[in-house]
Amino acid sequence: MAFRIETGVRPNLKSARRKRQRPLPAPRARLKDETHLRILRQLPCLVSGTAPAGEAAHIRYASALHGKGITGIGTKPDDKWAVPLCVWLHTMSSGAQHRDGEEWWWEERGIDPLFIAAQLYAVSVAMRDAKVPEHDVVRQLTRMVIDFRRNVG
Numbered sequence: 001m002a003f004r005i006e007t008g009v010r011p012n013l014k015s016a017r018r019k020r021q022r023p024l025p026a027p028r029a030r031l032k033d034e035t036h037l038r039i040l041r042q043l044p045c046l047v048s049g050t051a052p053a054g055e056a057a058h059i060r061y062a063s064a065l066h067g068k069g070i071t072g073i074g075t076k077p078d079d080k081w082a083v084p085l086c087v088w089l090h091t092m093s094s095g096a097q098h099r100d101g102e103e104w105w106w107e108e109r110g111i112d113p114l115f116i117a118a119q120l121y122a123v124s125v126a127m128r129d130a131k132v133p134e135h136d137v138v139r140q141l142t143r144m145v146i147d148f149r150r151n152v153g
Contacts, residue, residue, distance in 0.1 A: 031078035045086040053084035059113045061103045066114040080121040
């Protein structure tokens with residue numbers, strides 16, 4: 001107070017009291033795996049069974065159960081959250097995956113795509129890390145998709 005009376009200038013105490021500003025965490029880079037996506041495109045469609053599916057459909061909705069975070073508008077989910085779908089069911093038909101509410105779309109078909117995507121990705125990575133030829137990886141993942149489809153229907 002004495003300083004202010006003598007000089008008429010109020011001391012700048014706010015800067016001394018200011019909390020250190022924490023830097024924002026760097027945005028996490030999206031996991032990209034082109035080899036996995038190429039393998040998925042060779043598998044049968046998870047819904048129709050059409051072989052090869054031809055497309056790797058990314059699952060956009062979040063799920064705490066599966067540890068999948070929110071994907072913002074304009075950002076694609078990690079490649080590990082993709083499943084094989086034929087082009088008709090992925091984008092072309094009026095009832096395609098990306099035309100309706102995606103979570104509802106999968107529930108209507110009785111399929112948990114996040115569980116399946118995680119399983120396919122885990123096996124794909126493990127086999128590729130073990131230097132298994134790609135055609136054998138495709139064969140194993142094809143069996144898995146057929147089993148998933150059998151358990152649904």
